[in-house]
Amino acid sequence: MDEERIAYVVDDEAVVRRSVVMLLDAAGFKATAFESGESFLAAAAAGLPFGCLLLDLRMPGMDGLAVQREPAARGIDMPVVVITAHGDVPVAVQAMKLGAVDFIEKPYDGEALLRAAGAALAGGAERQAQQREAAEAAERLALLTPRESEVVRGLVAGRQNKEIARDLQLSPRTVEVHRANAMEKLGARSVSEAVRLALVAGIAAPAQEG
Structure with a gap:
């Protein structure tokens, strides 16, 4: 064996x-x-x-x-x-x-x-x-700044850049920068990979306003 x-x-x-x-x-x-x-x-x-x-x-x-x-x-x-x-x-x-x-x-x-x-x-x-896998994902998530983490949470919730920008009171361009930086730190080649890492690490999406 x-x-x-x-x-x-x-x-x-x-x-x-x-x-x-x-x-x-x-x-x-x-x-x-x-x-x-x-x-x-x-x-x-x-x-x-x-x-x-x-x-x-x-x-x-x-x-x-x-x-x-x-x-x-x-x-x-x-x-x-x-x-x-x-x-x-x-x-x-x-x-x-x-x-x-x-x-x-x-x-x-x-x-x-x-x-x-x-x-x-x-x-x-x-x-x-x-x-x-969860521990390794959590280590990568720990590299993010608080704002980058918020952007990733928005991605986990399935929100577009414009929606995340509105929620965080940022410009869409600023969200794009945070998203790019977060994906680089996570070693994620796609949004879906970044979302999967976040979910594995136990990152929850922000509550939907409703």
């Missing part, structure tokens, strides 16, 4: 850890097992590559829900698939409200677990890419 698929298995039962790791390894994942939530969090705090977290909910000490809350608080962003006992769906639903992307019931089906892990990794990688 072009890109390594990594998975972390957190379960207090050694037999479960071994079976899940064997299943993942056979499917081309690089799997690492942890016997407790505390041991996983310690390793994650020291630095772990991006991967999918396969997390048992029922563990002594720090249970799965407690483990799930910690990564976000520590800035660890990994997709989570929770593994829970049969009939424990309410707890699994609670885990999904905390951000888990899927849950698998014991005794789990191997193919279902692999599908869930693969989908979680793909979705997590896409989310990280979107976050990077």
